[in-house]
Amino acid sequence: xxxxDALLSPAVGxxxxxxxxxxLAWSARKVRHDDRAHLVPLMGVLGAFVFAAMMIxxxxxxTGSSGHIGGGLLLSxxxxxxxxxxxxxxxxxxxxxxxxxxxxxxxxxNIFNVGVCTCLVAYPLLYRPLLAFAGASPSPRRLGAIxxxxxxxxLQLGALGVVTETxxxxxxxxxxxxxxxxxxxxxxxxxxxxxxxxxxxxLFMRQARPDLFATSVLASxxxxxxxxxxxxxxxxxxxxxxxxxxxxxxFASVQPDGLQWSITRTTGHPELQTTESALxxxxxxxxxxxxxxxxxxxxxxxKPGTPDxxxxxxxxxxxxxxxxxxxxxTSLAGIIGGAATLTLVMGLGYLxxxxxxxxxx
Amino acid sequence: xxxxxxxxxxxxxxDALATRPTRLSAIDPRAKILATLGFIITVVSFDxxxxxALLPFALFPVAMxxxxxxxxxxIARKLLIASPFAVMVGLFNPWxxxxxxxxxxGYPIAGGWVSFASILIRFCLTVAAALVLVASTGFHQVCVxxxxxxxxxxxxxxxxxxxxxxxxxxxxxxxxxxxxELRSGSRGALPLAVFGSLLGHLLLRAMERxxxxxxxxxxxxxxxxxxxxxxxxxxxxxxxxxxxxxxxFLLARQLDVTHLLGLLLLGHLS
Numbered sequence: 001x002x003x004x005d006a007l008l009s010p011a012v013g014x015x016x017x018x019x020x021x022x023x024l025a026w027s028a029r030k031v032r033h034d035d036r037a038h039l040v041p042l043m044g045v046l047g048a049f050v051f052a053a054m055m056i057x058x059x060x061x062x063t064g065s066s067g068h069i070g071g072g073l074l075l076s077x078x079x080x081x082x083x084x085x086x087x088x089x090x091x092x093x094x095x096x097x098x099x100x101x102x103x104x105x106x107x108x109x110n111i112f113n114v115g116v117c118t119c120l121v122a123y124p125l126l127y128r129p130l131l132a133f134a135g136a137s138p139s140p141r142r143l144g145a146i147x148x149x150x151x152x153x154x155l156q157l158g159a160l161g162v163v164t165e166t167x168x169x170x171x172x173x174x175x176x177x178x179x180x181x182x183x184x185x186x187x188x189x190x191x192x193x194x195x196x197x198x199x200x201x202x203l204f205m206r207q208a209r210p211d212l213f214a215t216s217v218l219a220s221x222x223x224x225x226x227x228x229x230x231x232x233x234x235x236x237x238x239x240x241x242x243x244x245x246x247x248x249x250x251f252a253s254v255q256p257d258g259l260q261w262s263i264t265r266t267t268g269h270p271e272l273q274t275t276e277s278a279l280x281x282x283x284x285x286x287x288x289x290x291x292x293x294x295x296x297x298x299x300x301x302x303k304p305g306t307p308d309x310x311x312x313x314x315x316x317x318x319x320x321x322x323x324x325x326x327x328x329x330t331s332l333a334g335i336i337g338g339a340a341t342l343t344l345v346m347g348l349g350y351l352x353x354x355x356x357x358x359x360x361x
Numbered sequence: 362x363x364x365x366x367x368x369x370x371x372x373x374x375x376d377a378l379a380t381r382p383t384r385l386s387a388i389d390p391r392a393k394i395l396a397t398l399g400f401i402i403t404v405v406s407f408d409x410x411x412x413x414a415l416l417p418f419a420l421f422p423v424a425m426x427x428x429x430x431x432x433x434x435x436i437a438r439k440l441l442i443a444s445p446f447a448v449m450v451g452l453f454n455p456w457x458x459x460x461x462x463x464x465x466x467g468y469p470i471a472g473g474w475v476s477f478a479s480i481l482i483r484f485c486l487t488v489a490a491a492l493v494l495v496a497s498t499g500f501h502q503v504c505v506x507x508x509x510x511x512x513x514x515x516x517x518x519x520x521x522x523x524x525x526x527x528x529x530x531x532x533x534x535x536x537x538x539x540x541x542e543l544r545s546g547s548r549g550a551l552p553l554a555v556f557g558s559l560l561g562h563l564l565l566r567a568m569e570r571x572x573x574x575x576x577x578x579x580x581x582x583x584x585x586x587x588x589x590x591x592x593x594x595x596x597x598x599x600x601x602x603x604x605x606x607x608x609x610f611l612l613a614r615q616l617d618v619t620h621l622l623g624l625l626l627l628g629h630l631s
Contacts, residue, residue, distance in 0.1 A: 004450075028516055032515060044521075044525070044526055052530040094523055097494070097503070098376075100443035100488045174454075205565075348420060349424055
């Protein structure tokens with residue numbers, strides 16, 4: 001489930017690109033100064049492993065469905081959070097470019113939802129403290145529980161990210177509450193499944209390669225620096241919040257329509273008023289329909305705004321203010337023009353191909 | 362495990378398309394990346410109720426596919442596979458947003474249907490543009506271009522590694538699954554305990570492989586940087602390509618081409 005370009009506005013897409021880009025650049029610097037020499041090929045191969053592992057499913061007991069691992073938590077454990085973020089970002093990039101899963105503009109948002117939420121939030125702020133609390137070698141059950149919890153929290157944050165991005169973009173009409181109620185429980189289930197899968201794998205790995213676990217959890221180069229980590233993260237989040245706020249206000253000023261629309265939504269009209277305006281809507285729509293047939297040519301000639309219709313009655317004027325761009329003339333022209341455009345586009349594409357084929361002969 | 366094999370074939374085929382010499386593959390990857398970025402940002406910058414004005418933008422992926430000799434059917438199939446999320450989220454629009462914003466043959470059309478159509482068109486355009494970029498350029502070239510555009514080297518190296526070994530490890534995963542299926546007689550998803558050890562063994566092998574790769578690389582003088590033999594050279598036609606693309610996007614963003622065309626046709630009809 002990745003965010004798609006189609007649901008994003010440019011302002012939100014670019015903001016999350018900046019946020020994820022900053023996190024990536026910071027991680028890249030950390031990784032460059034990492035003294036584990038074999039890290040570069042290890043990161044590449046583990047990215048490929050996550051990629052392959054997502055194709056193998058296990059059955060969820062009691063249901064007919066199946067699930068797979070998420071990867072972010074596992075990579076953080078094996079590589080450290082910074083290298084893990086880069087690996088996750090690369091996996092998402094390949095998914096976006098080859099499998100059309102997510103999009104190029106949405107990639108920033110996806111890296112944030114999947115990578116930053118798990119590798120830079122859930123892992124350092126939840127998994128590691130809990131593991132430190134559980135002692136040097138926690139029982140399998142305890143390690144499993146910690147893994148599941150961290151996976152669930154990471155995915156909940158990611159789902160919250162998807163909801164936030166969709167809401168800020170305003171392309172989908174889903175109200176915040178409905179969308180939250182849809183996304184969070186679904187991702188609670190997915191998080192549990194992913195957590196259980198990751199736990200199964202991590203427990204196996206601890207048994208097979210305890211050395212690896214000892215080094216990555218207790219003696220990794222990041223471990224001694226654990227104390228200052230949250231403060232830096234909080235500072236980062238603060239910068240991010242400022243950035244979002246700044247861009248959001250810019251977005252608001254660029255598109256007053258969208259803001260107006262959302263304000264009328266959030267101020268919450270009483271029930272009566274909405275039904276009244278709905279009635280109003282259909283009435284003035286009928287009126288418009290009649291008007292369209294009366295002076296059809298006028299509508300065509302005077303394309304923008306169609307002032308003759310708009311000033312016909314006060315009711316129409318109100319209707320105009322409530323809904324932007326109700327213009328029947330534009331609609332008809334749009335439909336006919338649309339068909340013509342698509343025909344032209346396909347024709348041009350065909351021509352380009354034909355010309356090439358002939359040239360090859 | 363037909364799904365793994367299909368995915369692998371898809372992965373391979375898209376990249377293989379780029380190895381053929383076409384008019385489009387001669388363009389500098391940076392120009393194509395920048396053009397695609399401009400395209401996507403322009404497409405998503407439209408208001409949520411815009412449908413008709415988006416249609417002219419289909420020319421970009423279609424023309425790129427034409428110049429790059431990429432089958433539109435293959436792109437369409439990938440679009441269909443990837444569509445569920447955008448469709449599911451968009452599908453709520455007609456239901457929630459019932460204000461009429463458009464008249465079609467005298468019937469009011471709810472805003473939700475219009476914005477739903479807009480979401481679907483945006484989805485097709487943006488995803489097709491990304492697919493065409495890879496199919497016409499090749500992933501390796503895209504990475505070289507990204508590096509030259511200033512992405513951190515750690516990241517582009519990681520992308521190249523991932524691309525190189527994803528096929529290897531996915532193939533290994535497919536063979537392990539197949540072996541298990543043949544021995545156990547059960548197909549599809551695994552019981553959790555088997556899943557853990559199967560993936561665990563795959564992971565152990567992957568880590569050993571990384572160690573071998575590292576040793577081989579060090580033996581050949583690896584110093585933390587992957588060097589590419591290809592040198593990118595920005596030529597006049599790359600600037601021209603980028604200018605034409607961006608100019609076209611800007612023009613189609615400012616002028617509602619579809620509407621103008623419709624008016625023209627209506628004028629002739631009446």
